[in-house]
Amino acid sequence: MAEPEDKTRRAPLDAVGRFTATEAVAAALSLIWLVAVAAYSFTAPDGTGPLGIVMTLMMVFLPIALIWVTVTTLRSVQELRAEATRLQSAVESMRNAYVTTQVQPSVQRKLEEIERTAKQAETALATFTSRRDASLVVASADRKAAMAAPARAAPAEDQPALALGTPAEDLRAPLSVGDFIRALQFPESPEDKDGFRALRLALEDRAVAKLIRAAQDVLTLLSQEGIFMDDLKPERARPELWRSFAQGERGRGISGLGGIRDRSSLALTAGRMREDPIFRDAAHHFLRTFDRTFAEFEKTATDAELVDLADTRTARAFMLFGRVAGVFD
Template sequence: MEADASEPKPRAPLQGLSAPALGQAEQIALGVSAVWLLLVLAFWLFMPAGDGSLSSVILTLVGVALPLVLIWVAALAARTARAMRAEAQELRATIEAMRATLASRPAAPAELEKKLDEVAKTAETAIATFTSHRDRSATVPSADRKAALVAPKPTAPEEAQPALALGTPSEALADPVSVSDFVRAMNFPDNAEDKEGFRALRRALEDRTMAKLIRAAQDVLNLLAQDGIYMDDLAPEHARPELWRRFAQGERGREVAAVGGVRDRSSLALTAGRLRTDTIFRDAAHHFLRQFDRTFTDFERNASDQEVIGLADTRTARAFMLLGRAAGIFG
């Protein structure tokens, strides 16, 4: 298969590491070493000779060599820090290029899911290097297997219609996603080592309704990150569970305005401005708000108050609060 001409060309890895052989730190270290050796030479020329014992010779050598060792340890540490900064700048430039590519050419849902699977497999491989036991959490059912979303009941015409002999779809045979897995998936994995987060995310992606919300949330989180808005930096005011339930049941206005608990002025101003000027961002935000509203309505019917609070504290819910308040849906 020929490569797509529109794909961005891969960047040369770690170009920033091509630093000169002698940087500023090494030059300073050479100068200080030379000054130190001159001082030692002057000391030997103008000071009276010692007793010549073995202990005196050892102390003299240690006194001469130890400062030189410390000088070059500091120089090597500075060189390593310079190389790490160059690597960080190269990685940051690569990430910005990827973000720009995704913003100009949104990936298809199948491509996004494939990328998530690849990241999950990479994380599991890294974790397997340090562990030798099986992941029993993926095979042994947990104590809490309550379904996160209530399956809709079939209508009367569908019940009367005879079943076709085409086999049973795989999702009909799969166990429903539990509340704990759904809430964990809505928060997304914390890092590449978050094994439970990736497991819950894969389970949620098997459900069509949850998968739509996850992809919509991923889109808006990536777009918000372009403006330096990250959900971990927000500190929303927590609304009572009954207010979330009233919102899920269709109530709007000032009575349930506390649901939009994000009140960070700079983040709200940036988000509101981008909603007015960026059509791609506005479409992605409205799509995400609709998906969250529909999914949360189903989730609320089967969730306890504590589970509602847990969902409200996820990164996905914080994005909903931020975008909802910037869009004016909380009155």
Template structure:
């Protein structure tokens, strides 16, 4: 992209060329006029008084003066145009710099906050020990499992068994609905202890951990485009639509789930999916993982819990990618 001052200089050079041509024409007209007047005087009678001499001088020099006054005026007009072009270029440059200074810090600040939150999460997970939370061993209605626990016929190869052959996962309390929803919202800030606790518990569940990691991947990729789930305000869908989706319904019958209407976010996401295969693969993996996990969650969730889940950052990302991928068409 050329510098703003290049264009005015180029215009000034072109204007100088036009001035040379104009001055040449003016000089030629002046010479022609002088020759014509001289020829007239030489061909005419030789006698005449002072008045005739004055009139002759006026007749000779007045048209020439008018010609050069016009040339000077034209030069001034062209100079004013060149100056206006330079000022316009300077204004556009300052406006672009101002817009960049207003937008860039906001984007960088959000990226830094996400990075700090991710580092804090890694620190919490790295320091996790075998100590169990007291709330996990207390019987309560709030401890309703988020996902249907599958029946186990035997111990799989990738599941470590204890002394009596019981898989380690069987001794861990199932992830509750409240913890599942809180984990899908992700921590609000580095000081959000409840958010990090729910995230740690969710990552201990292999099924939910797949969804958490898939969601984290797409949220990070969306942040690179300046798209943040907190900025999106989706239209609320009825719990019946979410249940229909969990039971396999697709297309226009569940179009109400695609509540994201922000055209800028939809356009940026669609463009990135077309151009970036990594972004596209991450999006499709996230949609498949959300579909599979939500199908299990819906079996144990109440209508109010479905509404709460729909307001999480993960669910908003699903609505956004679902609309772009045509899930609701």
């Protein structure tokens, strides 16, 4: 497509190629002067000597030369004015571009603040709409266990209980919901002490440790492709969809969970899964482990806790691999 012609840039060319009103007036004056001189030459007595001839020539051509010098000067002034207008337009464009580049960071900060506010509002709304099971006593996320304790078979009546040999995990406090969610987010930086503490506690839990290691493997493999979970902005899904997934529903009924829409990340992940069997096995192992662990977590989790978990790096990796593997198709 041709670029639109700049009017200010075209002005000097138009001034040069067009016969202006000033030049028309100058031509008319020149013609009048020539007629007047001719009339005078025919009526006046003949000039004698070289001096008379010189004076006659000066009388004919000097006024005409003065007229056209004036015309040329006026045209030069007009061209300079057009050039000044063009330069002023260019300076104005540069100033507007500079102002735009200075305003963009502030606009970006405003958008980030709006996004954080919306996120807090959605979390608060989820808290108000969390389920209220009569048989479920909701404790603080700092104290409530993330996973329900597995039921143990009662010892046989004829077999006495032994004081020794108690597994170490039975003596440990269960992993809290807050630490579980924090561990799935992984530490934000080397100075994130709370993140490393939660990760250490999660790795001490046998069931959760499997998910942490599987997530760490796929996140490392994704980073080799330049895919980082912090760069993905998934669409939020309702807690009811997460509960349906935990209860075994698959396909289009839970397609809202596949909130990752970044085409380049989806294409790179799909290509790597087709070409790299190690990457593919790690992805399927992660999906299976996330499925089992999340199903246990959902049994005692509130809607607000499901929303918090869905915003972790591990949950975003699940959304990405779930879309590529067809979990939501």
